[in-house]
Structures are given as structure tokens and as C-alpha cells.
Amino acid sequence: MENKKTQNRRKFIQNGIRASLLLSLGTISVAALRKVTTDDYVWQIDPFVCTQCGRCATDCVMKPSAVKCVHAFALCGYCDLCGGYLKPDANQRTTAAENQLCPTAAIERRFIEEPYFEYHIKEDLCIGCGKCVKGCTSFGNGSMHLQIIHSICVNCNECSIARVCPSNAIKRVKASEAYLVKGDFSKKPEA
Amino acid sequence: MKIPFNFPHNPGFFNSLPLGEVRRGFFLLLFILFSISSFSQKQRFPKPEFATGHVQPSTITPEPRALALEYFDVAVLLVVLSLASWLVLKKRSRQSVLWLSVFTLIYFGFYRNGCICSIGSIQNVALSFASPTYTISLTALLFFILPLGFTLFFGRTFCAGACPLGAIQDVVIIKPISLPKWLNKTLGLIPYIYLALAVLFAATGTDFIICRYDPFVGIFRMDAKFHMVVLGVAFLLMGMFVARPYCRFLCPYGVLLSWMSHFSKWHLTITPSKCIQCKLCTNSCPFDAIDYPTNEKDVIKSGLGPKRFLTYALIIPLWIAVGVFVGERSHTFLSKANPDVFLAELMISNPEIKNDLENIDVQTFLTSGKTLETLVKEAEVIRGKFYIGSMIAGGFLGLVIGMTLLNTVVFRKRQDYEPNKGNCLSCTRCVDYCPVEK
Numbered sequence: 001m002e003n004k005k006t007q008n009r010r011k012f013i014q015n016g017i018r019a020s021l022l023l024s025l026g027t028i029s030v031a032a033l034r035k036v037t038t039d040d041y042v043w044q045i046d047p048f049v050c051t052q053c054g055r056c057a058t059d060c061v062m063k064p065s066a067v068k069c070v071h072a073f074a075l076c077g078y079c080d081l082c083g084g085y086l087k088p089d090a091n092q093r094t095t096a097a098e099n100q101l102c103p104t105a106a107i108e109r110r111f112i113e114e115p116y117f118e119y120h121i122k123e124d125l126c127i128g129c130g131k132c133v134k135g136c137t138s139f140g141n142g143s144m145h146l147q148i149i150h151s152i153c154v155n156c157n158e159c160s161i162a163r164v165c166p167s168n169a170i171k172r173v174k175a176s177e178a179y180l181v182k183g184d185f186s187k188k189p190e191a
Numbered sequence: 192m193k194i195p196f197n198f199p200h201n202p203g204f205f206n207s208l209p210l211g212e213v214r215r216g217f218f219l220l221l222f223i224l225f226s227i228s229s230f231s232q233k234q235r236f237p238k239p240e241f242a243t244g245h246v247q248p249s250t251i252t253p254e255p256r257a258l259a260l261e262y263f264d265v266a267v268l269l270v271v272l273s274l275a276s277w278l279v280l281k282k283r284s285r286q287s288v289l290w291l292s293v294f295t296l297i298y299f300g301f302y303r304n305g306c307i308c309s310i311g312s313i314q315n316v317a318l319s320f321a322s323p324t325y326t327i328s329l330t331a332l333l334f335f336i337l338p339l340g341f342t343l344f345f346g347r348t349f350c351a352g353a354c355p356l357g358a359i360q361d362v363v364i365i366k367p368i369s370l371p372k373w374l375n376k377t378l379g380l381i382p383y384i385y386l387a388l389a390v391l392f393a394a395t396g397t398d399f400i401i402c403r404y405d406p407f408v409g410i411f412r413m414d415a416k417f418h419m420v421v422l423g424v425a426f427l428l429m430g431m432f433v434a435r436p437y438c439r440f441l442c443p444y445g446v447l448l449s450w451m452s453h454f455s456k457w458h459l460t461i462t463p464s465k466c467i468q469c470k471l472c473t474n475s476c477p478f479d480a481i482d483y484p485t486n487e488k489d490v491i492k493s494g495l496g497p498k499r500f501l502t503y504a505l506i507i508p509l510w511i512a513v514g515v516f517v518g519e520r521s522h523t524f525l526s527k528a529n530p531d532v533f534l535a536e537l538m539i540s541n542p543e544i545k546n547d548l549e550n551i552d553v554q555t556f557l558t559s560g561k562t563l564e565t566l567v568k569e570a571e572v573i574r575g576k577f578y579i580g581s582m583i584a585g586g587f588l589g590l591v592i593g594m595t596l597l598n599t600v601v602f603r604k605r606q607d608y609e610p611n612k613g614n615c616l617s618c619t620r621c622v623d624y625c626p627v628e629k
Contacts, residue, residue, distance in 0.1 A: 018454040021343055029336050032319055037326045042255045051558070053551045063414060073247040077236025113243045120248075141234045151253035154304055154412070157311045158399035163530070166555035172325075179252040184238065 040175040043159040047145035047182050049169035052130035052137070056146055059161045060128070066153035067128030067146050067161065069106070069121045074184040075143035078116035083139025084132035085109055085119055090139075101135050103127070123149065143182065150178050261330045264299075264307060268337060268353060271295060275352030276345040278619075279459050285619045288351050292358035300355035305411040309334045309349070310356065310444040311402045313386070314393035321394035321576075338444075342451040346458040349448065350438060350616040356407050360435045361618065363427050367434040367477030375479055376595060378440040379614075383591045386443035387584035388525075395576045397529040401443060434477035438616065449613040458612050461621045463629040466607035473608065475624040480614040485605045499600045507593035511586045518585020519578070526577035535570035538563055 045056075045067065056067035081090040085107050086099055093099040095109065106125035110118045121144075128146060136144040148170075162170035173180070271291065278287045299305065312335035319327035338349035350357050370378075385401075392398045402408070406423040409415025415423070429436050438445055452458065461472050461481070472481060526532045534552055537544055544553050556566065610621065 014454055018343060018456060021451060021454060022340075025336060025339055025343070028316065029332065032316060032327055032332050035319065035326045036329050036332055038329050040255075040258050040261050040328050040330060051555050053555060055551070061412070061415070070250050070252070072250055074238070075234070076247075077234060078239045079236055112245045113241060116239050116241065116245075118245075118248075141236055147252070149253060150255035153255070154306065155255065157306060157315065157402040160403070163398065166552045167559065175255050175258060178255045181250050181252060 037174070041172040042148070042150055042155055042175050042178050043153065043162060043170055044148050044173045044178060044180050045146050046169045046171060046180055047142075047147070049167050050130070050133070050146055051167045051169070052134040052146070053166050054129050054131075055164050055166070056161050057127045057129040059164050061156060061160050062152055062154065064126075065128040065161075066148055066150075068123050068126040068149045068152075069128065069130070069132055069144050070147045070149075070181060071119060071121055072143045072145065072182040072184070073118070075141050075182055076119065077141050077143070078112065078118060079140060080115050080117055082109070082117065082119060082136070084136030084144045086135075088135070088139075101131050103129065103131065107132060119144075145182055147179055147181065261307075261328075264303065265330055265333045265337075267298060268334065271353040272337060272341045272349060275348040275617075276341060279348050279351055279617045280345060280457055283459075283463065283619060283622045285623050288619050289361075291352040292361055295353055295355050296358035296362070298355075299353075300359060300407075300411045303355075305355050305405065305408040306402070307331065307334055308355065308405075309338050310354075310442060311399065311405070313444060313447075314389055314399045314401055317390045317393040318396065322396055325396075339447060339451050342448050342455060344456045346455045346612065346617045347445075347448050347452045347615065348617045350445070351618050354438075355411070356405070356442070357435065357438050357616070359407055359410065360427065360430045360437060363430050364434045364477050365431040368432050369474075369479055370433065372479075375439075376599070380591065380595065381440050382443055382446045383588060385441055386446045387587055389443050391525070391577070391580045391584050392528060395526075395529060395573060395580060397526075397573075406437065435616070439478060439614070452615070453613045455612060459610055459615060459617045459619065459622070461608055461610060462625045462627045464627055467627060468607070469626060470608070471626060472621045472624040475621040476610075476615075477620065478614065478616060478618075480611045480616065481621065482605055482609050482611050484607060485603065487604075490602050500597070503593070503597045503600055507590065507597065510589040510593035510596075512589070514585035514587070514589025514592070515582045516585070518581035518583070518588075521585075522574070522577045522581035525581055526574045529570075529573050529577075531566065532570040532573050532577075535563075535567050538566070 057065050060066050083090065085101060086093050086095070087101050097105065100107070104125045104127055106122045106127075108120040108122060110120065112118050130146050133142075133144050133146055136142055159170055162168075271294070275288065275291055278284055278291060299308070307330065312331045315327050315331040316335050318325050338353065342349055352358075389399075389401045392400050404419075404422075406419065406426045409419045410423045410427075426437055468484070473483070475481075527536065530552075534556060538553065538556075544550060545557060548554060610617075
């Protein structure tokens, strides 16, 4: 009889603790649910904040990096002497391979009409070093810029490039608006 | 081929001019651009008008993984958890649990690359409570809550069948050795430290250490930094003899799970009906999670009694105080993990670093136009968070140490061989050893 009583008491305490644990789990979920989003998050580079430091090429968990150069054609001046395509001092240079800025020759130059050239990024060759972006932003319209390509990105819980980005240009964005591609403006539009 | 220098449509193009004039022209151009850009968005080089009617291509932006697939992962987790609970508690079959964990290893491990995972979701929850700007996604919240809820009713069936990190370690157990009790207890404190640090770093927006030092994610991805691969392989090699080392001596989610499991409504039992004290199961558990029947005479002889219990209970506040003190002392050190605090500290302690052109962080900061005062102010806010957070973490760890000590002198009457509800991973190995028929 005595034994049964202690058994009951133990059971009562256990039930009580279980109920309070359940309650705290519920509280946590409700508190988190108040600011939950049903959308998912992905990482993306704000091209207007990016300083092209080159860490995207070295610090991504993917090899080569999930960061690639993308080209906002609407912004491009279609220059012959492209600051993103050729090394500095472009007018002294030929289009020979040693004069190309891209270390992996990932930029393809296509003649459109006099004097316009269109530049295409070969995604499978691009390593996201941002050298062309730096060239294009310093000498041109800034139509080339870095973006995280989501067919490659594995969407780490914390992006390893975002952690080392010196300008904090990498942010979580909603998966439904996963890219921050530049439009036909070179400065960030005033929101 | 030399690039031709004729720009019939673009006579103002400065590159076509001789060098001296180029500079002047460039500055003039810049000046004009600067004055124009203040009231309109004008490009350095105007948008071309194509005579041939060339149409500009649009930028290709591949979509991220579909949202529906993320919810499908939650559904898979729910199914795996239910199945694991049913297999452990009703079917009591090691074989089935093993196959389920192989599925988990393939799906959540190699297919989903070990990410999304419940262990890492602790940090998302912590950050969502601490940061006003961060909102947690529903999938991450569900991955955090569902296993805890299941464990509260069925024991740690999540560990048995639904965790890819557990599964990869479970399949390499070859010859598990039994660790002495004191070592088990001492190493068992590490997860609490890991949990406290992970929550602290996540809540201060510093780092997600659980994800960064996940030893198996490199194996799942078949690609990682060299030291992480070494760590992962080392854990697997160690896991051949010390079963599931990550789960028992590191996993921060395991701490929460063991709390839940301790008070679970239904938990795995070794025997389907009544224990016959055959001792066949004693060596079956690779995790040292079977509690033996207690011998009252030994307890009396060992001198464990109410007196010692009282002493240990009374020094718990002391442990907490020590923890808070240690936390307070170490908050400066811990806060250096935050990049902003680190940069501010570097700039103050070493002003010459400004001239170091190799230091990208410093150079980017200098060109950003932000003043050192702003940076220091931000760093101080973060350090303030660390000050509070470290003390809470330290106090929590003090409480844990105190309670662990207290637990060593608590005498629980036990007649049978039973799984330790907190530590048992519900792998059902012991079940196969029990000769009792239902």
C-alpha cells in the first residue's frame, strides 16, 4: 500500500513535469510563430554594397563558389574597351588572352554591331572572384555584379561567405525574391 | 588584333583621345556625370541603340529550391518520426530501425546534405528570439519543435531513426567499449557547454557554431575544408569503439532531447513484459545507457545519504555564482568572436593597421565612410549583449554541474535492468537480447 502511494506520487510529479515541458514547448512555438514566415530564406549579395574583395571565390563551401558574376544587360554600355573584360589601360591592349582580366576566361565577347560588343558570362567557368566586377564598376556602368546562383548554392544555415564579408553585403532574402539583380540604374534607387 | 580606336557613334569617348586630353576629358566627364546624377540616374556610358535591331538578352537567374520541397522535407521528418516511434515501441525491431536510419542517412544526409537539421535549428530559434529583424522560417521552427514533441511522448526515437548525424555514426559501431561511469558523466557535461555557447553566439548574431563545426556535413557533401574532413573521419573512427561520440558527448540538441525523454510518457523498455534478471542485456548497450538494479546494502556502505544530498543541494547556488562569475570574466574574450567587436578592438589596439593594405576588413571599413566612433558604439552594444549572455550561460552551466553532482548521490530504487530514459537513444539493440516472450 505504501509502495503504491509513492508510485502514485512519482507518477504525479512526472506527469506534472511533462505537462510543464509541453507547455514550455508550446510557449516557444507560439512565441516564435508570432513572427514566423512561411516563405523560406536564401542568401543574396546586395550589389550596391559589395566591394568586390574577392572572398566570395575563396570562402564558399562550394568549390568553385556558388557566387558568380551576372550581367545586367540593360545597364551595360556595350563598350568596345570594356573595363570588366580587359586589364586596366584598355586602349593599349589587344583582345589577346593575356590581356583579359578574367583569370578563367569566363567572359565571352560577342560583336553585335559597330561599335558595340556584348559580354556574356560563362557560368561554369566563373569562380566569383569579382575582378571583372571591380573593373566594370570602376571604369564602366557597373553592369557586371556578383550574385549567389541558387541552382548551385546549398543554402547553409549560416552562409560562410556572409560571415567573412567585410562590407556585410550578404543578407538573407525571401526565397520568392531570391535575386538582387541590378536594373538599368547604376546607383541604388532611393526606396 | 589591336582594338580599333574609332567610335563614330560616340565621339566623346575619352579613351580614343591622346593621354593628356583623356585625363582632362575624363574629369570633365566625371564632373558632368556627378552634377547630373544628383537629379537623375544617368549612366557613365549611355545605353546603346542598336541599328540592327539587336535585342538585349535578359539576365538568367535560376530559382532556388522550391518552397514545396522544403515542406516536403518536414513531411518526411514527420513520417520518419512516426515510423521510428512505432518501430521502437510497438514493433520492437532492431532490424527495421536500422533500415529506417539508413533511409534517413540517404535522404537527410546525402540527398539533403545534412542541412536542414534539427540540431542546427536551435540557433535559428535563439536568433529569432534575440533579434528583432530576423524572422525564422516555418520549416526551421517545425524541425526544431517536432522531434522535441515526439520525444516528450515516445523517448528519443528521433536519435534512433530520424537524425542523419546519428545514423552515420550508428552504422560504423563495430566494437563498442564501455566507458567508466565518471568519464561518461564528465564528458556528458560537454553538450551543455556547447549548447550554452551555441545559443550565446546565435543570439548575439555572431556565429552559428553548430553548423560551422558539424563534423559530418563535409562527408554528406563529399566536400569540405581539410580540417573538417579530418574531424569527421576522426569521429567516425572513434565511433567504431566509443559508440556515437557526437551524440553522447557533443550534441547540443541531445541535451534538450534528454530533458524531454526523461519525462516521456511511453519509453522503450528492454523487456516486453517482466524482467527475469537474466542479465543477458547488460552488455548489449553500446552507449552505457542501461541502469542496473540497485543494491541497497552497497548504498548504505558507500555513505551516500541525506547528509551528503543536503550538502550538494546547498552548494548549488555556489556553483551558479561561480558560473556567473566565470561568465562575467570571460565575456570580453567570447565577444571577440564577433567580427564587429574584433574589428573595433583591432582598430583601437593597433592604429597602424590602417596602413596595412592587405587587411581587407580594415580597408573596407575605412572606405565605407563609417566613423570609428560608430563602429565602437556598435561593438559596445554587442559586448553588452555578451555581458548579459555570458553570465546567463555561466549560471546555467553552474546549475548543470550542481545538479549533475546532486544526481550522483541520489539513490533510486531499481529492481530491474532498465534503460536510462535520458541517455537511451532508443536504438532497440537491447530488445533483441531479451529472452522474455510477450
